[in-house]
Amino acid sequence: MVLPCTNPCPSFWIEAASSPLRDHRSTKDLQAKTDVLIIGSGYSGASIAYWLTKYTDSPPSITILEARDVCGGATGRNGGQLKPDWYISYPKWSALYGRETALSLSNHERAHLRAFTELLAEEDIDCSFRAATAWEALMSDVEMARVTEAYESLRDIEGQEAVSRLTFIKDPEEAERVTRIKGAVGAMQIPAGQIWPYKFVHGLLTRLLDRKLINLQAHTPATHVSSHPDTEGYIAVTTPRGVIRAKRVVHATNRWASHLLPQFEGIINPALATICAVKASPYYVEKPWESTVSIRWDGVINNYLSQFPPPLSTIIIGGAKEVLIKDPSSFIGSDAEDRLIPGVEEYFKGIPKRDFIGWDGPDVADLENAGVWTGVLASSVDAMPFVGKMPNYENQYIQACFHGHGMPRILGSSAHTTSLILDSLGISYSTPRIAAIFPPLPSPFQLTQERLSKVRAAADKLKEASGKASIQLPKVGSNGVDGTEMGTEKINVKEVAGDVEGYTAPLVDPLEGDPIFA
């Protein structure tokens, strides 16, 4: 059982935002009672609070508890990529869940770009959001083959229309030109966005505080939640600052869900990821990237970047898996957000000179203040988040475990969670215009007792087989830093876990949230 550590290494997003909300406490003391208590003030918690106030003119009273600074978890430390990269996963989803569910997962992700565009305009929130495209620089024949297979299989199943929004470039010279990445042998362009996630969440919460619709309490960890309501129908939530009683409790606690809900121990697992903020060189100040870019060697090894428009011009780069993979224990199963992973800072600083065409900055790039950091993401063996009512608990909900891919999944999931809460409180509502952009929640996200049992069985078997972790990475033959060829040896899940009755447990790349199939 783990609570968020109180001394995570500083992240550029948090430090550079200088938000007045950082340590906010709406009231000196906790209120005695609230209608809805949301534990966690990241993207999940904040967006559920937001929708609760938009679905009805008579919203319930809402309190948000946050163990750290406001939005001090994964949302304040991530890569800022809002990238519905469903096209690469579609064939796998289709094989695993069937075509209808694969479409539902794809459409749910895609809806996020439009919903963000409209919500940010409606609420007038400045969070450096841009809905544009993502270029994927394909750096190896292995990756070209993987992307080609996904593209063709998507076209075969769904027809030409499905790939019409993608641009696939197979000419290496053109690939280098459009991506500005040295050595790209191909490129894929997809609709995508970029965002300053911490500013987005602080913007949302500021609107709700201005409207006096929430009570927000930073530095207030929930340490215990009673599993059943008392005789008056309230659930008691214990904190170091006293007990607060709530009619409904929402666990928006990501990796840390199992601290309050022990049934998630070993089901929602931690993995460290790492990001940096590089100062642009003169060429990139003058000609900034207008798309996000990922630099991909195979299904696991990649770096990804986005650049702020001037005057900031900062380039955010994430990944460094070439370094991480050399010592999987440095990140798989790790909660060590209070330190950097050895070798990562040097690696990040060398990327611009090595990979960016036109880079005219120092060979060892300069970082911004708080310019390299780690963050904990949540991972499960079935690569899907858990969204819904807690089985066997009265009046408690969870929305957690979005892996490294929460930005194009959470806003829509929160709309679903909101409707469950309002239904159970008997508050009448109508779906607001922007929430109506989302299709229904994809069924693989939904939490049921049956899914929990299956994931538990798969996780236990994997743990037993591997002796230490419930997730494993594919073994990479060599690494790109040395200029040698990349290759991915995929693990056969049946060899590792055996048959789990009625359930196909994919292995998961914890950084991508992407199932890896045998």
Ligand SMILES: Cc1cc2nc3c(=O)[nH]c(=O)nc-3n(C[C@H](O)[C@H](O)[C@H](O)COP(=O)(O)OP(=O)(O)OC[C@H]3O[C@@H](n4cnc5c(N)ncnc54)[C@H](O)[C@@H]3O)c2cc1C
């Ligand atoms: C380094 C990194 C890079 C990433 N890059 C991307 C990316 O580029 N694109 C993308 O789509 N996704 C990315 N992700 C994933 C994405 O950040 C997450 O999916 C998303 O932010 C999850 O939001 P959340 O609100 O569910 O969780 P969080 O933001 O982690 O919020 C949970 C909050 O709950 C609080 N909390 C936990 N337990 C308690 C408790 N008991 N009491 C009180 N408070 C508690 C935590 O302190 C935390 O603030 C990345 C993640 C990491 C770590």
